[in-house]
Amino acid sequence: MGSLTTKDFEALSDAASFKSVLKSKLEPKKYAAILEGVHYETELLKLQAELVDLQQWVAKHKKRVCVVFEGRDAAGKGGAIRRFTEHLNPRSMRVVALTKPTEVERGQWYFRRYIKELPEPGELVFFDRSWYNRAVVEPVMGFCNDEQYKKYMVQVPEFEHMLSEDGVIIIKFWFSISKDEQLRRFNSRLANPLKQWKFSPVDKEGQKRWDLYTSYKEQMFSKTHTSFSPWIIIKTNNKKEARLESIRYVLSKFEYDRKGESNTTILPDPNVVQRYHRMINQID
Template identity: 65%
Template structure:
């Protein structure tokens, strides 16, 4: 739970909040500041829940794999950052693999991911995953049709084996509109601290938008199932995407002390949706 010191800090800010509420109609900056405060407060409460969740994962020797997929600049990295911010680093990992080595190219495709799977009592966040082969690789020409088709046949079986062995797989797709993606690309290029995030693949993201959509839809239709469903996060609003994806994960498990810090851990259905064929996505 949150400490008394933290709760006291919130009370000390009550005068600031009252001031912002009073003046928000006069200046948009006051409204922005108020929204940011409310977001940070809500996030902190949910992060406290995540700490309790992680303790339960450790105690019960659970294995949790959370996959973050989506187009470039869809908010995956920022969401992972908020998930792990206050967790025990000894019982969690972030996996963000580089392109395969020459040796890995000769191995079974899943080899490099199998060794990264969670151990008992561990949460692993995959910042992109084996699903590179379902969307990015075929669009960018990094795999051939035989490799792609083999993957699409094998991946449901692979995930079912993980499920049967007790590994919980949570698959997120962060859905961002074409206009918002372009805005974020431009923001990265104009920010000297974020230029490194813009890659040659990003550069083709807008040009190959329709190709990404085609492969994304094939991935959903062929790899969505009851034991490892796809969950779509509408991420044009990055802050809400972070909050609601955390809620979704917490809502899946009956961990110790659930709800002690955040009472109603139910994700907003306007932001979080299980995939279904006619679901409305931002990146159609």
């Protein structure tokens, strides 16, 4: 395998010749990785164009759309949200990522701080973690007591039912990754000075308490998966695949103007995007 030179690029006339030169000069794995990257970027741009059309439709018809991103630490929630919002109009879109509650908020009804962040008519709101903190993270890490947890689990379906009845459209994603993949991503963060801020003591405990997380996660699914607010599982260790397929799912749920004009599939891959149901084999 040789290296690419200026002459190689000067001789190119179209995409086919470019691929041919790359294939002759690069190792098969590297060549495949480049093609995969190009395909991902091309698909992402097309889907982001569809999201712009969706946002205009939401604004025009005064819809209230709430997209919840949940999952274990390093599951890819933040990266997916960035791809969702990259080209959207910030005037009718928000990302909500709340910090830990204040002393005053801890004395209030649990859902109150989230109610204030719900979408206005014509707005899309993306929750980077949500009221479901109390379903998994808080009980696992000891941030709430058993009574608070039980009361919360009873109230969640009622809370979401009221939102649904009032016209709020809720899409709930759970980004699912394996334990080995989570550890690999943690190590990658620690090795990157630009990403070290993402790693916290809570993340470290996530690996130690993996099975406890799993137990609370399953309880959350079984008690809060409803017909009006179902859980959608994004089941893959591939970040790029997770981003594309979650965008496709959101697009598939609405009949907006110019839908499908980007000439890419809007329907998500059923091997990656699944409504919750009890499974014996799970990657997380």
